Amino acid sequence: MKYSSILASAMFVLATTPGALAQAEPTYQQPKTSWGAPDLQGYWSTASLTTMARPAGATSLIVSEEERQKLFNGNIYTRVAKEEAALSPAELLKDANPDRAYNRFWMDPGADLGKINGQYRSSWIVEPANGQIPFIDANAANRRGLSSSEEEYADRPSDNPEDRGVSERCIWFGSSAGPVLSNGMYNNNIQIVQTPDHVMIMGEMIHDVRVVSLKGERNPASIPKWGGDSIGHYEGNTLVVETINVEQKQGSFISNKGKVTERFTRASDGQIIYQYTVDDPSRYTQPWKGEMPLNVSQGLYEYACLEGNYSMFNLLSGARAYEREGRTNGVRKAIFAGVAEAKE
Numbered sequence: 001m002k003y004s005s006i007l008a009s010a011m012f013v014l015a016t017t018p019g020a021l022a023q024a025e026p027t028y029q030q031p032k033t034s035w036g037a038p039d040l041q042g043y044w045s046t047a048s049l050t051t052m053a054r055p056a057g058a059t060s061l062i063v064s065e066e067e068r069q070k071l072f073n074g075n076i077y078t079r080v081a082k083e084e085a086a087l088s089p090a091e092l093l094k095d096a097n098p099d100r101a102y103n104r105f106w107m108d109p110g111a112d113l114g115k116i117n118g119q120y121r122s123s124w125i126v127e128p129a130n131g132q133i134p135f136i137d138a139n140a141a142n143r144r145g146l147s148s149s150e151e152e153y154a155d156r157p158s159d160n161p162e163d164r165g166v167s168e169r170c171i172w173f174g175s176s177a178g179p180v181l182s183n184g185m186y187n188n189n190i191q192i193v194q195t196p197d198h199v200m201i202m203g204e205m206i207h208d209v210r211v212v213s214l215k216g217e218r219n220p221a222s223i224p225k226w227g228g229d230s231i232g233h234y235e236g237n238t239l240v241v242e243t244i245n246v247e248q249k250q251g252s253f254i255s256n257k258g259k260v261t262e263r264f265t266r267a268s269d270g271q272i273i274y275q276y277t278v279d280d281p282s283r284y285t286q287p288w289k290g291e292m293p294l295n296v297s298q299g300l301y302e303y304a305c306l307e308g309n310y311s312m313f314n315l316l317s318g319a320r321a322y323e324r325e326g327r328t329n330g331v332r333k334a335i336f337a338g339v340a341e342a343k344e
Contacts, residue, residue, distance in 0.1 A: 044294035047110035047188035054131025058122035127289040158319030170305035172250040177203030179260035239264040
């Protein structure tokens with residue numbers, strides 16, 4: 001097999017789709033809680049091969065079956081599955097490529113592109129129309145930790161655990177619990193629990209929890225928070241959540257001056273339409289919007305990140321060994337390195 005390096009930024013793909021196009025079923029009666037609020041409670045999944053930004057080769061937001069097949073075949077998860085299907089268990093287990101941290105058995109990204117209103121979506125971003133995040137600075141994604149090259153991870157210090165990124169330390173992974181909600185390699189389930197005064201959104205990934213106050217009360221603005229400071233209210237059958245003051249170490253989509261507005265609307269018993277607007281003039285040339293389906297799920301699974309995990313100890317020990325040998329740190333983070341390029 002011929003291999004080529006693929007950056008680990010694939011871990012941080014997100015899922016959503018267009019608000020104006022998403023609609024509840026015409027005859028669907030949204031359920032209510034015992035206190036009269038729209039009932040959004042339950043387990044939901046963001047799993048999908050659709051990505052936040054529109055990939056190369058996609059001509060529009062809504063794609064035909066032919067375009068869907070091309071995007072499906074070119075998707076990195078599909079390619080990993082195809083390559084590994086040709087290997088025997090013995091060949092798979094003796095893989096000598098140190099950059100492939102996971103084989104496909106451990107990945108659960110979803111089986112197909114996402115659908116809203118029965119139509120395949122090439123991206124979750126619906127505005128701007130090109131399906132791309134409108135960064136003021138084209139290099140902003142790397143500096144915010146949303147996309148990390150092998151070299152960036154390799155060049156980080158390894159004197160202490162605090163030198164390494166928050167994902168390596170099992171503190172935060174991407175934005176699975178928001179804001180904004182995302183989809184990725186695995187752990188794409190979330191749980192929503194409502195009370196008259198609060199809404200809880202728990203992500204399966206590291207079991208991150210956001211608590212949304214429905215009383216209009218924010219915590220002290222001087223303290224940034226993992227997942228941000230969220231307040232919410234209901235507009236008809238929609239839960240509206242406004243979030244500010246996100247801890248910047250989590251690789252947030254907003255600075256400490258930005259705001260994310262999210263909307264959760266039950267479209268059917270099996271789906272919530274999730275919409276969001278990211279507004280931060282310090283980072284973007286315009287507010288940008290996205291939409292994704294949250295599909296009913298069986299529940300959350302345990303996420304054990306550090307238990308029995310010797311990788312941090314080994315990483316720091318390896319750095320000391322490199323120092324004794326007069327070598328520079330060679331730690332890499334290319335989860336998908338070793339995956340063949342897509343063939344036309």
